[in-house]
Amino acid sequence: MKLSRSNLAPLLTSLMTLVVACSVNLTPNLAVASGGGGSGGGGGGVPQVDSIKVSKCYYDAPTGQMLIKASSSDPTAHLYAYRPDGTCQGEVQNGGGSRYGGTVMGYIPYDPGTMTLKSSSGGSITAPATPFQI
Numbered sequence: 001m002k003l004s005r006s007n008l009a010p011l012l013t014s015l016m017t018l019v020v021a022c023s024v025n026l027t028p029n030l031a032v033a034s035g036g037g038g039s040g041g042g043g044g045g046v047p048q049v050d051s052i053k054v055s056k057c058y059y060d061a062p063t064g065q066m067l068i069k070a071s072s073s074d075p076t077a078h079l080y081a082y083r084p085d086g087t088c089q090g091e092v093q094n095g096g097g098s099r100y101g102g103t104v105m106g107y108i109p110y111d112p113g114t115m116t117l118k119s120s121s122g123g124s125i126t127a128p129a130t131p132f133q134i
Contacts, residue, residue, distance in 0.1 A: 049122030050074035056101070058132040059111045066108065067132060068092050069101035070117055070125075078120040083112045092117065 056069035068081060070092060079092040081104045093102040116126045 050077050050119050052079065052117055052119055052123045052125045054117060054125055054127035057115055057127040057129050059108065059129045060132040061111065064107040064109060066104040066112075066115060066129070067102070068104055068115065068117070068127075069099075071098050072100065072119055072121070072123065073098065074119065074121040074123075076121075077123070079117050080119075082116045082118060083108065084114055084116075089115065 051073040052070055053072075054068065054070045056067060058067040059065075060067065066081060066089060070079060072079060075094075075096070075098040078094070079100050081089040081092055083089055089108065090104045090106050092100045092104055094100055095102075111131065112129050114126050115129055116124060118124045
């Protein structure tokens with residue numbers, strides 16, 4: 001791609017979006033489990049993190065994009081996809097109702113082999129990337 005003034009602005013906008021998405025604070029949002037209602041009350045403050053499941057993690061070689069479909073036990077969490085080298089690929093879109101998915105933007109020049117999803121609520125999972133097939 002030849003850079004010119006006309007195509008530089010959209011490229012910079014995409015790059016800034018990716019930088020902002022990947023630089024959010026991923027410090028776990030720990031929820032404290034409340035104690036049960038029995039006699040003696042009390043109950044410990046046990047930190048809880050969300051549970052993430054990945055049902056699809058496809059790499060599309062012609063476009064260099066990832067297609068990811070996942071779910072989280074925290075429907076308000078933000079999920080971010082990372083390459084094996086630690087590079088943040090971008091945010092996996094929240095479709096509501098604990099469902100996440102879509103094309104994670106940003107070009108990947110090679111099949112990464114695996115992608116790690118990290119949640120703003122503390123969860124993390126590594127899934128194998130498979131070639132996209134129609």
